[in-house]
Amino acid sequence: MSAVIAATNLSKWYGNVLGLNDVTLELEEGITGLLGPNGAGKSTFMKLITGQLKPNIGTVTIRGRKVWNDPEIFRGIGFCTEQDVFYEDVTGWEFLKGLLRFYGYTPAEIAERAARALDIVGLTEDKDRLIRGYSRGMRQRIKFAQAVAHDPEILILDEPLSGLDPLGKRKLIRLIRDFKSQGRTVLVSSHVLPEIEALTSRIVLIHQGKILAQGDIPFIRELIEKHPHQISVRSSDPRALAARFVGDTSIQKMTFDPDGRTVVVETHQRDGFFGRLTGVVLEAGIEVDEISSPDDNLQSVFEYLVEK
Amino acid sequence: MTAAKAARQVFGFFGFLGRRTGKTRVFAALGLIPVALAILVRVFLHGRAGLMADVSTEILMVFFLQFYIVILALFYGTSVAAEEVENRTLSYLITRPIPKTSIVLGKFAAYAALMFAMVGLSLGLSYFIINAARLGDPEVYGTFLRYLGVLGLGILAYTAFFTFLGTVLKRAIIVGLVFGFGWENVIQYFPGSTQRFSVVHYLKSLLPYTPGSTPTGRGVALLLFRLEPTSPVVAVLVLAAITGVLLALACVVFRTKEYLPEE
Amino acid sequence: MATVREKGYSHWDGRLEERRFPWWPITRTGILLAFRKKRFKFLFAGAFFPAIVALVGLYVSERLEDFKAFIQGSDRLLNIGPQYFAGYFLNDWLLFMILLVLAYGAGGLIADDLKHNSLQLYFSRPLSKKDYLVGKMSVVAFFVLIFTAVPGLILIIFKLIFAGSFKFFLQYPWLPLSVLGYSALLTAFFGFYILLMSALSKNSRYVFVLTFGTYIFSTVLYGILNGIFRTPYMALFSIPANIQQAKAFIFGLKLPHGFPAVWSFAVLTGICALSAFVLGRKTRSVEVIK
Numbered sequence: 129m130s131a132v133i134a135a136t137n138l139s140k141w142y143g144n145v146l147g148l149n150d151v152t153l154e155l156e157e158g159i160t161g162l163l164g165p166n167g168a169g170k171s172t173f174m175k176l177i178t179g180q181l182k183p184n185i186g187t188v189t190i191r192g193r194k195v196w197n198d199p200e201i202f203r204g205i206g207f208c209t210e211q212d213v214f215y216e217d218v219t220g221w222e223f224l225k226g227l228l229r230f231y232g233y234t235p236a237e238i239a240e241r242a243a244r245a246l247d248i249v250g251l252t253e254d255k256d257r258l259i260r261g262y263s264r265g266m267r268q269r270i271k272f273a274q275a276v277a278h279d280p281e282i283l284i285l286d287e288p289l290s291g292l293d294p295l296g297k298r299k300l301i302r303l304i305r306d307f308k309s310q311g312r313t314v315l316v317s318s319h320v321l322p323e324i325e326a327l328t329s330r331i332v333l334i335h336q337g338k339i340l341a342q343g344d345i346p347f348i349r350e351l352i353e354k355h356p357h358q359i360s361v362r363s364s365d366p367r368a369l370a371a372r373f374v375g376d377t378s379i380q381k382m383t384f385d386p387d388g389r390t391v392v393v394e395t396h397q398r399d400g401f402f403g404r405l406t407g408v409v410l411e412a413g414i415e416v417d418e419i420s421s422p423d424d425n426l427q428s429v430f431e432y433l434v435e436k
Numbered sequence: 437m438t439a440a441k442a443a444r445q446v447f448g449f450f451g452f453l454g455r456r457t458g459k460t461r462v463f464a465a466l467g468l469i470p471v472a473l474a475i476l477v478r479v480f481l482h483g484r485a486g487l488m489a490d491v492s493t494e495i496l497m498v499f500f501l502q503f504y505i506v507i508l509a510l511f512y513g514t515s516v517a518a519e520e521v522e523n524r525t526l527s528y529l530i531t532r533p534i535p536k537t538s539i540v541l542g543k544f545a546a547y548a549a550l551m552f553a554m555v556g557l558s559l560g561l562s563y564f565i566i567n568a569a570r571l572g573d574p575e576v577y578g579t580f581l582r583y584l585g586v587l588g589l590g591i592l593a594y595t596a597f598f599t600f601l602g603t604v605l606k607r608a609i610i611v612g613l614v615f616g617f618g619w620e621n622v623i624q625y626f627p628g629s630t631q632r633f634s635v636v637h638y639l640k641s642l643l644p645y646t647p648g649s650t651p652t653g654r655g656v657a658l659l660l661f662r663l664e665p666t667s668p669v670v671a672v673l674v675l676a677a678i679t680g681v682l683l684a685l686a687c688v689v690f691r692t693k694e695y696l697p698e699e
Numbered sequence: 700m701a702t703v704r705e706k707g708y709s710h711w712d713g714r715l716e717e718r719r720f721p722w723w724p725i726t727r728t729g730i731l732l733a734f735r736k737k738r739f740k741f742l743f744a745g746a747f748f749p750a751i752v753a754l755v756g757l758y759v760s761e762r763l764e765d766f767k768a769f770i771q772g773s774d775r776l777l778n779i780g781p782q783y784f785a786g787y788f789l790n791d792w793l794l795f796m797i798l799l800v801l802a803y804g805a806g807g808l809i810a811d812d813l814k815h816n817s818l819q820l821y822f823s824r825p826l827s828k829k830d831y832l833v834g835k836m837s838v839v840a841f842f843v844l845i846f847t848a849v850p851g852l853i854l855i856i857f858k859l860i861f862a863g864s865f866k867f868f869l870q871y872p873w874l875p876l877s878v879l880g881y882s883a884l885l886t887a888f889f890g891f892y893i894l895l896m897s898a899l900s901k902n903s904r905y906v907f908v909l910t911f912g913t914y915i916f917s918t919v920l921y922g923i924l925n926g927i928f929r930t931p932y933m934a935l936f937s938i939p940a941n942i943q944q945a946k947a948f949i950f951g952l953k954l955p956h957g958f959p960a961v962w963s964f965a966v967l968t969g970i971c972a973l974s975a976f977v978l979g980r981k982t983r984s985v986e987v988i989k
Contacts, residue, residue: 142696182694197691207531213523217458226452229448229449230446230449231532232533466912499920499923503916507916511905511908519904522904610803613907617911
């Protein structure tokens with residue numbers, strides 16, 4: 129499969145601050161999740177591939193065409209910005225129609241596309257309200273609508289799910305998946321793993337302007353698997369509980385918290401441990417107050433990858 | 437889509453947006469002040485309509501030429517680029533299949549049309565109220581059109597200058613203010629060729645009277661004080677050149693520069 | 700179980716206890732933010748230029764023999780009196796620079812809060828509207844006083860030092876009070892004026908244009924009306940003319956315009972009252988969307 133979006137030795141500075149550090153990446157058709165904490169360089173990368181910023185070093189191309197100062201390329205691209213900004217003195221309907229003018233459509237086509245985009249995001253009833261009066265979720269949806277109204281081949285979505293309630297997120301995730309099933313290319317950025325997980329199995333991990341890892345979610349998880357999981361169990365008798373697992377070869381390490389009520393277990397086989405824990409607790413009659421995984425988060429993944 | 441068609445679409449969009457904003461209403465309301473003054477002149481000074489009409493029109497031109505079009509051009513001209521950067525809406529424009537130059541030209545044209553409408557309406561109402569006693573005289577209409585032309589050229593030239601400033605500088609409004617109300621006010625009173633380094637000099641050279649040509653024989657001290665006029669043809673050409681060159685420069689800068697929003 | 704609030708920010712309903720200077724953090728932050736702007740320091744320094752020139756003039760007036768060759772025929776330097784100090788305050792450059800510093804450094808005081816919906820953040824703390832406005836106004840007061848009262852009093856002190864006696868002070872004992880009184884007038888007026896402009900829009904660039912536009916327009920309007928009606932009362936339409944009239948009254952000088960100074964004070968007070976009314980309406984913790 130040929131690359132849709134290709135970055136070669138891409139670097140970007142903001143004064144003395146390095147925003148993107150020698151990134152070489154190829155993105156194919158389908159949905160790709162760009163995952164990284166705040167300040168990792170996700171928005172910088174997205175701004176470079178949408179021609180809002182000019183690379184200091186390297187190139188970025190879409191279907192082989194350089195992006196900077198090539199407006200025709202945007203006929204097939206839809207971009208949803210991270211920022212909550214609009215032309216506030218217009219209604220949702222006027223906003224969409226105004227931006228659709230720039231594609232050379234006839235007035236009838238503009239009206240039809242705007243109506244369809246509003247219908248897709250569920251804002252048809254609120255189309256005549258000023259955007260200034262929209263809720264956070266509605267503003268996010270109208271932003272998505274302006275990105276898809278002209279039926280682009282490629283969608284670049286910068287944190288599209290931020291500010292949405294769980295129902296809104298689910299609807300938008302479904303929409304994005306529909307786009308993929310129509311053969312389009314979607315690049316979605318987020319700093320929340322479960323959101324990306326719900327959209328795609330293909331992830332690019334970015335941190336401090338560098339690509340740390342690229343691949344399927346199982347591959348990323350595997351990176352975590354190489355590093356033992358930590359599981360914290362707070363119970364009435366942590367030492368009795370720990371004694372039951374001393375002979376378990378999958379356990380790497382057990383430590384006790386100063387409060388005397390918690391045991392932290394490190395294991396490569398987390399799921400297996402949980403399975404055995406239930407049986408042990410029932411058998412020994414130990415009262416368990418809380419079970420948590422202190423390192424089962426993106427930060428831990430990145431810490432591991434950065435240390436690597 | 438060709439650049440010209442794209443510019444037309446941008447013109448339409450921002451003409452619509454410009455009419456909508458509260459700021460346009462405020463500036464349009466400012467244009468009602470000379471109308472109110474014109475009514476005052478008619479009501480209180482109607483006995484001396486003929487002479488007063490000449491003097492009042494020329495006094496009102498001080499308002500239009502040295503304040504109203506400058507303040508309008510300063511705000512709308514710097515808004516062409518700065519507004520999109522400040523409001524962070526630039527991404528909505530540059531991720532569309534329209535050349536960046538079309539954005540500058542389209543917005544410039546939209547705002548210039550808006551300003552021309554505001555100025556034209558204000559000037560028209562105030563001028564014809566003051567000259568109501570002479571509506572049968574065709575010269576009145578010719579003079580009005582000339583005033584309108586001068587202000588129109590002024591709008592174009594000033595807006596082009598401030599548009600260029602807005603594409604180059606972050607704080608274009610301060611530099612624009614110093615130019616529009618500092619430099620333009622001071623330099624025009626310098627003798628010799630120095631006054632030719634101002635836009636207002638060429639605008640004044642196009643006014644439909646010269647020093648000493650009014651019935652009082654003294655001219656209008658306010659506007660023509662120390663004016664050493666340039667010929668009308670040269671003045672029009674210079675103003676057109678200022679507009680063209682600065683707009684072209686603004687397009688070049690906007691096309692090549694990347695705009696980072698302030699955090 | 701504790702009540703789950705729907706919104707993150709709601710008006711603080713507690714009892715406002717007696718606290719000293721609750722507005723001080725607002726003032727301090729406002730001043731610091733102004734100095735963070737790139738060209739502000741340059742403007743700030745530039746506004747001291749008239750004070751430095753006046754100080755040099757004071758020195759020269761006491762060392763006339765040394766500077767005779769430069770100041771031949773110039774009786775302004777020979778005659779240091781209330782008009783010299785009033786002349787410092789009426790300097791066009793000084794008023795222009797004060798306005799520029801305030802428009803650039805303080806124009807966003809309320810505009811930025813409206814833009815970023817920060818009013819909710821302020822009023823969800825034990826802060827009254829009065830404290831908020833006093834805090835904002837104190838930022839303006841800081842800048843105006845530092846260009847007016849401070850240099851004005853320093854000039855008087857240096858005059859005494861250069862003269863080497865208290866004769867000047869004994870001759871004009873009310874002069875420091877005039878300096879303070881006029882500085883207070885400028886502080887109050889510009890405080891209300893700048894906050895009024897800042898409250899009228901969320902766009903600080905528009906506030907900048909509005910601030911200067913209104914100030915300059917008032918003078919243009921005066922010129923036009925004076926040209927038509929030929930009466931000194933038209934000066935009441937001009938903000939700088941009213942300030943001039945008030946200044947002349949405070950320094951005991953001849954009034955520049957032919958009408959009683961009380962009218963100018965009334966106009967300036969009227970603008971302050973209008974500002975107070977607008978500020979009261981605009982600084983609400985809840986935005987009403989129609």
